[in-house]
Amino acid sequence: MYTTLLSAEQLRDLQAAKARLMVFDCTFDLMDAASGEKQYLQAHIPGAVYAHLDHALSDPPQPDAEGHLRAPVDAASGGRHPLPSREKFATWLSSVGFANDMQAVVYDRNGNNYCGRLWWMLKWLGHEAAAVLDGGLQAWQATGGEVRAGSEPSHFQSNFQPGRPLRRLVTTQEVVRNLGQQVQTLIDARALPRYRGDVEPLDPVAGHIPGALNRPFGSNMGPDGRFKPADQLRAEFEQLLQGRDSRTVVHHCGSGVSAVPNIIAMEIAGFAPTALYAGSWSEWCRTPGLPVEKS
Known part of the structure; x- marks a missing residue:
């Protein structure tokens, strides 16, 4: 089980061993919210699921009666990227087929920035087996890792169950x-x-x-x-x-x-x-x- 970092070589070893794992591409750009998914569709680690910061890893703010953006009432935090509730995030994980017995590997092209959000959220849901691909997609490609273009086949729905939070959220x-x-x-x-x-x-x-x-x-x-x-x-x-x-x-x-x-x-x-x-x-x-x- 990897809980903080793993290398490109270690990820290839897991893949070769046919380990139960899911890879997530979290590439994003705050100034162009659509560009991360476009980059994912151009090249990603085979089998990787795209995790959009605004849609999967946040509960998007909604305009109130005066037109000001507010976090949804059931969000776990406020700010520009409100955390979704633990239940809502668990539902998203289930929708992409992530299960409690899987190793999660997260990466991006942004200096290990946006993928950290998913790493932390998994820990917050009680899932210890989550690790960052150190160096991101660049490190994967530099060591000869294969990339694939286009979308990936959809996964069967799972039933991910949140556990006791392993990281502390402060209000x-x-x-x-x-x-x-x-x-x-x-x-x-x-x-x-x-x-x-x-x-x-x-x-x-x-x-x-x-x-x-x-x-x-x-x-x-x-x-x-x-x-x-x-x-x-x-x-x-x-x-x-x-x-x-x-x-x-x-x-x-x-x-x-x-x-x-x-x-x-x-x-x-x-x-x-x-x-x-x-x-x-x-x-x-x-x-x-x-x-x-x-x-």
Whole structure:
């Protein structure tokens, strides 16, 4: 069972052994929501299922009476990419044929960014056997992995059953309650200019949650697009935390997606699983009365 990362070679070994597994392509582009599926149809790992960030891995916001986009009432978070309820996500997994006894392998073409969302959601549903293909499709192709164009045959409906959550989801109310206290250490995964409030291309307010530390998610990757070695990641996070208790860490970003590579990196480094504030900055800055920090 693979629970954090696996290599292209390890994936080929699983395929050769005819292991019970399902591969998911999570390629996406925030600026062009249709391009990820187009890239999938041009080339993907044979048998891979496409997992669309907006439709499969989020519960899309809906306009209210005033035309403002709001998360569905049963969504598990707010923000630009509201988490669907555990039940709704389990229904999607069943619809693509994913079963409780399968190994999940997730990848993208985006520096291990969007596939992390599916990895985390599977853990949230109690499914431990989920791993990121380290280096994504680029690493697969670089080692001679075959790709296929077009769509894949549909799978038989399964009956995926959620289990006890293996990762912790944090709400805006919890973040507010613990703001500035030692029981909570916020880590913001957005790029430094967005964290500082110099620019904000996606949300209505620029800045960050007061007291949050900054670690852009791309900091976890080496030049080859793979996660850095465990000892290097550990040293970097220890430097960032400056003695703070790693068990208090709550990760966030713009909409709860690019925060996950930081979660994965901490686990690779040997830290215990840390929490995710899925609503992230997009929910925080749209909530009236909450403080904003810049610089």
